[in-house]
Amino acid sequence: xxxxxxxxxxxxxxxxxxxxxxxxxxxxxxxxxxxxxxxxxxxxxxxxxxxxxxxxxxxxxxxxxxxxxxxxxxxxxxxxxxxxxxxxxxxxxxxxxxxxxxxxxxxxxxxxxxxxxxxxxxxxxxxxxxxxxxxxxxxxxxxxxxxxxxxxxxxxxxxxxxxxxxxxxxxxxxxxxxxxxxxxxxxxxxxxxxxxxxxxxxxxxxxxxxxxxxxxxxxxxxxxxxxxxxxxxxxxxxxxxxxxxxxxxxxxxxxxxxxxxxxxxxxxxxxxxxxxxxxxxxxxxxxxxxxxxxxxxxxxxxxxxxxxxxxxxxxxxxxxxxxxxxxxxxxxxxxxxxxxxxxxxxxxxxxxxxxxxxxxxxxxxxxxxxxxxxxxxxxxxxxxxxxxxxxxxxxxxxxxxxxxxxxxxxxxxxxxxxxxxxxxxxxxxxxxxxxxxxxxxxxxxxxxxxxxxxxxxxxxxxxxxxxxxxxxxxxxxxxxxxxxxxxxxxxxxxxxxxxxxxxxxxxxxxxxxxxxxxxxxxxxxxxxxxxxxxxxxxxxxxxxxxxxxxxxxxxxxxxxxxxxxxxxxxxxxxxxxxxxxxxxxxxxxxxxxxxxxxxxxxxxxxxxxxxxxxxxxxxxxxxxxxxxxxxxxxxxxxxxxxxxxxxxxxxxxxxxxxxxxxxxxxxxxxxxxxxxxxxxxxxxxxxxxxxxxxxxxxxxxxxxxxxxxxx
Numbered sequence: 001x002x003x004x005x006x007x008x009x010x011x012x013x014x015x016x017x018x019x020x021x022x023x024x025x026x027x028x029x030x031x032x033x034x035x036x037x038x039x040x041x042x043x044x045x046x047x048x049x050x051x052x053x054x055x056x057x058x059x060x061x062x063x064x065x066x067x068x069x070x071x072x073x074x075x076x077x078x079x080x081x082x083x084x085x086x087x088x089x090x091x092x093x094x095x096x097x098x099x100x101x102x103x104x105x106x107x108x109x110x111x112x113x114x115x116x117x118x119x120x121x122x123x124x125x126x127x128x129x130x131x132x133x134x135x136x137x138x139x140x141x142x143x144x145x146x147x148x149x150x151x152x153x154x155x156x157x158x159x160x161x162x163x164x165x166x167x168x169x170x171x172x173x174x175x176x177x178x179x180x181x182x183x184x185x186x187x188x189x190x191x192x193x194x195x196x197x198x199x200x201x202x203x204x205x206x207x208x209x210x211x212x213x214x215x216x217x218x219x220x221x222x223x224x225x226x227x228x229x230x231x232x233x234x235x236x237x238x239x240x241x242x243x244x245x246x247x248x249x250x251x252x253x254x255x256x257x258x259x260x261x262x263x264x265x266x267x268x269x270x271x272x273x274x275x276x277x278x279x280x281x282x283x284x285x286x287x288x289x290x291x292x293x294x295x296x297x298x299x300x301x302x303x304x305x306x307x308x309x310x311x312x313x314x315x316x317x318x319x320x321x322x323x324x325x326x327x328x329x330x331x332x333x334x335x336x337x338x339x340x341x342x343x344x345x346x347x348x349x350x351x352x353x354x355x356x357x358x359x360x361x362x363x364x365x366x367x368x369x370x371x372x373x374x375x376x377x378x379x380x381x382x383x384x385x386x387x388x389x390x391x392x393x394x395x396x397x398x399x400x401x402x403x404x405x406x407x408x409x410x411x412x413x414x415x416x417x418x419x420x421x422x423x424x425x426x427x428x429x430x431x432x433x434x435x436x437x438x439x440x441x442x443x444x445x446x447x448x449x450x451x452x453x454x455x456x457x458x459x460x461x462x463x464x465x466x467x468x469x470x471x472x473x474x475x476x477x478x479x480x481x482x483x484x485x486x487x488x489x490x491x492x493x494x495x496x497x498x499x500x501x502x503x504x505x506x507x508x509x510x511x512x513x514x515x516x517x518x519x520x521x522x523x524x525x526x527x528x529x530x531x532x533x534x535x536x537x538x539x540x541x542x543x544x545x546x547x548x549x550x551x552x553x554x555x556x557x558x559x560x561x562x563x564x565x566x567x568x569x570x571x572x573x574x575x576x577x578x579x580x581x582x583x584x585x586x587x588x589x590x591x592x593x594x595x596x597x598x599x600x601x602x603x604x605x606x607x608x609x610x611x612x613x614x615x616x617x618x619x620x621x622x623x624x625x626x627x628x629x630x631x632x633x634x635x636x637x638x639x640x641x642x643x644x645x646x647x648x649x650x651x652x653x654x655x656x657x658x659x660x661x662x663x664x665x666x667x668x669x670x671x672x673x674x675x676x677x678x679x680x681x682x683x684x685x686x687x688x689x690x691x692x693x694x695x696x697x698x699x700x701x702x703x704x705x706x707x708x709x710x711x
Contacts, residue, residue, distance in 0.1 A: 005191070005199045008095040008127055009181065010141040011070035012041060015062060015091075017084050018075035018099075019045035019053045026099055027075040028054075029147035030135055034073070036149075037142035044069060061087060068092035073135065073145050078102035081131065085117055089124045096121060097145055098130030104187045105132055118189040133186025134162040140180055140205040153178020154207035155284055156200040158193060160185045160214050164236075164277060168210070171281040174432075176440070177288060180206040185213065194221045201229035208232040208287055210280060219261075219588030223269040223471045223612065232287045234272040236280050237262055260594075261586045264610035269471050272459055279455060282447065286456035290443045291421040294462055295374030296321045299367045300346035303353045303360075307380040307450070308346030311427065314454035315377055320461065322346070329370045336362040357385060357405030361412035368420040375423035375457050379450060382406065383430035403435075410435040414442040423460040427453035472614050474590065478660040481686065486528050486566060489686045493669065496657040498650055500681050503568040512553055515567040516546045522570040523549045526683075527562035534600050536560065542570055571673055571680055577632055577642050578671035578682075579624075581651050583613050583658035585666070585689065591659040595623050595651055597632075598671040605629075613655040620651035633674075646679040647672065654681075665689040 016034055018027035027047075031054055034043045044065050047058040059065045062072065062084075072088035074081060074096060081100040088096050103114035114131065121128040129136060135146035139153075147162075150169060157179055159165050165182055172178060180203065183196055193213055200206045208231060216222050216237075226233040266273040272287070274280045298320040302308035312322045325333075325345045333343040337359060342348040347367070352359045360382055367376050385402035417424055426446045428436050440446045447453045481492060487505045494500055504515035505528070516523065522545075527538030538560055540552040553565060580598030583591050593615045596608030609623040621644055624633060635641040650672060658667040666687035673680045 002198050002202075003127065003191070003195050005095075005127060005195065007070050008097075008129065008136070008191070009138045009143060009199075009203075011095060011143070013044070013068070013070045014041060014073070014143075014145070015044040015046055015059075015065065015069040015071070015088075015093075016073045016075065016145075017046040017062065017088070018073075019047050019058060021053050025075075026134075026147065030073055030075055030099065030145055033135075033137075033144040033146060033149070036144045040142040062091045062093075063087065065091070071095040071097070071145075073097045073099065074131075075099035082113065082117055085121065085128075089120065089126060094126045096126060096128045097136055098128055098133060098186065098189075099135060100130075101132040103131050103189070114187060114189045121190050128190035129183065130186030131189060134184035136184065137182040138180070139178070140203075146182055146184065150182050151178035153180065154205065154288065155179050155210050156181040156183075156203065156206040156208070157210045157212075158183050158185060158196050158200070159210075159212040161212050164212050167277045168281065171277060172284075175281065175285040175288075175445070177281070177284055188215070188217055192217050194218060194225045197222065197225040197229060197233065201225070201231060206231065208234065208284055210234045210236075210284060212236045214238050216588045219265060219586070220471070220474075220590045220612070223265040223271070223589065226271045227269040227471050232272060232284075233269075234274060234280055234283050234287070235262075235266060236274050236277065260610045261584075261589050261592050264592055265471075265589050265612055267463075268612045270463065278452070282452045282456050283459040285445050285447075286425065286459040289423075289425075289445045289456075289460070290417065291423060292460045292462050293374045293423050296461055297372060297374045298322050298457060299325065299370070299373045299376045301363055301367060301376060301378045302346050303349040303351070303380040303382065305342075305346075305348055305350075307427075308342075308348050311377055311379040311450050311454065312346050314451045315457065317451075318454040318458035320375070320454065320458055323372075325370070326372055329366065329372065332366050332369075333363065336366060353381065354402065357402055357409045358412065359409075360406070361409040361416065364413050364424070365416040365420075368416055368422050368424070373422070375425075375461065377425050377427070377453055377457055379427040379453065381429055382409075382426065383428040383433035383436040386435040387430035387433035406435045407438065410438040413439065414444070417442070417444065423457055425453045425457045425460070472612055472616065472619075472659075475614060475656055475660040477662060478657075480663050481661055481688070484686055484688055486526075486685065489667075489684045490681075492686075493654065493657060493681060493684055496653045498653050498657075498669070498681050499679070500684075501569040501571050503566050505564055505566055507564050509550065509553070512550065512565075512567060513546065516549055519569045521545050521549070524566075524568040524570050525549060525552045525556065526566040526568065527556055527560050528564040528566055530560060530562055538562065571682055572675070573673065574675070575639055575642070576673045576675040578673055579647060580608070580668065580670040581654045581672050582666065582668040582670070583655050583664075585658075585662070585664065591655070593620075593651070593655045593658075595620060596627060597629050602670060614659040615651055615655045617645070617648040617652045620655075621645070621648040624648065640676045642674040642676055643678050644674070647674040650679045650681065663688055 016031045019031035020027040031045055045053045045058045047053050050060040069091050072093045074084045076084050104111040137144050137146045137150050200209045272283050298315050300311045315322050330343040338352050340350045367373050385406040427450045431446045431448045436446045445456050490500055502519045506512045506515055523543040525540040527533050530536050530538040543549045543552055578599035580596050580602050582594045586592050591613035593611050593613035594608050597605055607628045633644050664686050669681045669684045671682050673682050
């Protein structure tokens with residue numbers, strides 16, 4: 001249920017507990033900011049010593065104010081935090097901002113205190129931001145309860161870093177970006193990132209939501225909230241390395257890093273994932289600009305060959321296509337350019353700009369009018385003529401005439417874009433020149449760096465949900481897996497409709513002969529309860545008859561001493577492709593699916609793709625088609641194509657089953673053999689989750705992944 005946070009962002013009155021005249025204390029900074037809008041709402045300053053603070057009489061306690069207070073900021077030493085919260089609730093506060101640190105981030109004892117405080121706040125029907133946060137601000141309601149000012153605008157910033165907010169403030173300014181809201185997330189003891197995303201999605205003055213998060217809490221709920229926001233969500237996160245995979249005992253677990261999980265969740269939810277504050281600024285600048293497109297066909301336009309080549313590479317690196325232009329378009333371009341201009345793609349003026357600055361606008365007009373062009377990236381010197389005239393440096397001699405022509409060209413480019421709205425991004429050596437500022441003022445993103453322009457254009461290229469792209473709902477929870485052994489896992493999957501070859505578990509030679517009598521050879525023999533049995537020599541294939549099966553059994557038993565083995569019918573590997581299908585249960589995002597090229601070379605090739613589980617068949621097929629080795633699926637060197645639809649259907653069944661079993665930390669089918677006539681699972685394993693020690697808080701404990709079945 002969505003929370004009502006209206007009191008948090010537009011309270012009737014505010015009190016700052018711990019307000020101080022000492023500039024070294026945070027209570028001084030917050031109180032100073034709170035007093036910026038004294039006419040909007042009553043602002044009460046509380047200091048236990050009384051007297052005056054910032055020239056105003058300070059109350060010695062909240063109760064001494066003598067009237068209810070809607071929102072209370074608590075900035076006191078840790079020992080007094082709980083008492084201050086209790087006083088705030090007693091005075092009728094419905095929102096509390098906890099600046100004080102020393103709670104969950106300090107260890108189990110601090111976490112216990114934090115939980116107790118949060119429980120009291122919720123029981124009172126109030127909301128708590130923090131503790132261990134740096135405050136909040138809402139420019140739309142003149143609520144200033146953070147230590148710094150934030151320029152007004154349309155971006156709501158939800159951040160676990162105060163310094164990052166300050167950096168973004170500096171980076172936003174040249175692009176005309178500002179903040180509708182700022183919230184320092186702190187420990188999220190009560191009000192969570194999900195609560196705030198949902199509230200900002202409803203906030204009319206917020207056009208985009210920017211998030212810096214190190215701890216998502218419920219990551220899947222975050223993805224769902226972002227997907228439903230109806231406005232852009234841009235995420236910068238840390239801790240995307242491979243450390244989370246170190247304890248994994250399956251290929252799936254070993255290959256699934258935090259970066260994979262976050263990237264998959266963002267892709268499924270339509271979140272723009274960025275790596276740096278600079279990239280976040282670029283994406284937000286692009287998203288605040290003009291039209292967007294679902295197409296990736298990009299025309300690169302330049303006035304110098306080097307800039308064009310670099311921009312074309314940058315565009316392709318950003319996932320855009322730079323196809324050769326059609327003959328009709330090239331013909332129209334030749335009619336407005338001179339002979340030495342290149343009209344392929346990139347389109348290069350080759351010096352014509354200095355002869356006729358309006359050629360910039362003419363070329364942009366033709367490219368925008370081309371139905372086979374989805375977006376345009378203009379790169380190079382444009383802006384240099386006006387920069388010379390304006391004293392910004394650069395530009396040819398006698399630049400006044402060219403500067404006037406360039407200014408006119410900028411006006412015509414804006415007019416062309418108004419009549420044919422498509423994404424247009426500019427990279428200029430002189431981004432602060434008058435002509436470039438004219439473009440930026442009309443909503444055309446302008447950047448100094450080529451890679452920024454390409455990234456911005458990619459952000460303006462929206463994805464279509466043709467493959468079922470979405471945050472998939474979790475299936476109902478199934479009864480726990482009772483037999484985590486190899487054959488128990490096979491039976492579970494088979495019951496879900498995943499086909500397997502015939503098989504029987506054996507422990508001695510008599511059972512081996514009985515199994516061999518149930519189905520014909522050739523046979524496969526597997527040692528059970530052996531980790532990575534192929535690497536350990538625990539798999540024997542193509543055993544032609546009973547004699548070969550018996551010999552393999554005796555040799556393997558003498559060498560490995562496994563307590564049990566599996567005798568299976570050998571599948572027909574002719575014209576088959578081996579895939580891997582796995583589900584790893586992430587502690588933040590829940591079940592995450594992995595599909596890719598399987599078999600014994602899975603970890604060596606690492607040709608895999610990820611998505612939140614369960615995977616609908618259509619989405620599974622899209623992931624398979626996106627693999628580096630996807631061409632194998634359609635047949636190469638005379639081999640027939642395999643049944644990708646059957647593979648996708650099996651993937652849907654496997655991932656749905658895993659998502660329905662929260663006790664399974666890792667589930668893997670490897671290989672899933674896909675042939676021209678269908679798909680067949682040849683091996684499976686499950687790793688059950690292990691809860692932490694009794695009384696260990698989940699926030700402080702990362703569950704281990706003991707392998708209860710290594711078959």
